[in-house]
Amino acid sequence: MKRIAISGLLSFILMLMVFTPLGQVTAAATKTGVVDIQSGVLNVRNGPGIKYPKIGALKNKTNITIYSVKNSWLQIKYGKKKGYVSDDYVRLYRPFTSATAKKISNKAFRLERKTWEKNYTKSQIFSLMAPGFTKTYIDKYFKQQYRPAGKDKKGNLLYHIIETEIWGLALYPIDWKPAYEPKKPTVTYYIKNGREYLSISQYHLNDESGNKTTTICFIKSKGNWFIYDHKVKYHH
Secondary structure (H helix, E strand, C coil): CHHHHHHHHHHHHHHHHHHCCCCCCCCCCCEEEEECCCCCCEEEECCCCCCCCEEEEECCCCEEEEEEEECCEEEEEECCEEEEEEHHHEEEEECCCHHHHHHHHHHHHHHHHHCCCCCECHHHHHHHHCCCECHHHHHHHHHHHEEEEEECCCCCEEEEECHHHCCCCCCCCCCCCCCCHHHCCEEEEEEECCEEEEEEEEEECCCCCCCEEEEEEEEEECCEEEEEEEEEEECC
16 A cells, blocks of 8 residues: 555656646656857846846857746856756747748748749739748848849839849758768757747858758748748858
């Protein structure tokens, strides 16, 4: 009977550890975060709020171990003790499936390529890209990638993709079934300040333009993913 009672008690304790609501300090599995600040340092305090004294500071891109979240404050490992930092300045990394990332990126490619099919007005191009790109990105993309191409029957200016200038903000296709391992896409998903971010990177071999790594950056808004940046790093 004692063995059964002890076993039941242990099961109950484990349930409490796993299902305690987010925001309370628990013994649940730790998570990983990375400090993300524009300048200066991130203050570490001995409690979840700015009213608590500072016990130290962290530099940008510092990896941290997170124990729990309480009122937008993260309880972290700081040396041999615990401290608190605001989640406004920390990236919380989470798993994300390649299958889902593929659907998101393929949707963006279809929207972009649609604008290449024929001549469109500026408003039509913006409308076609709007479901998958931020307004700021489309503004930059339009200025970089399109040329005047006459007028329509109503006298509205038309634009066409600059065939020789498909670079920069133009998306480089992601190969989800690469012939060899180094080309396999890397999917990174994190949360910062309550917003969700996703990036997809891939190394490309190209004898003409040079080997490069492209990274497509998404942000989630109102349940949909939008591209807000596209980075290209050339390798020599």
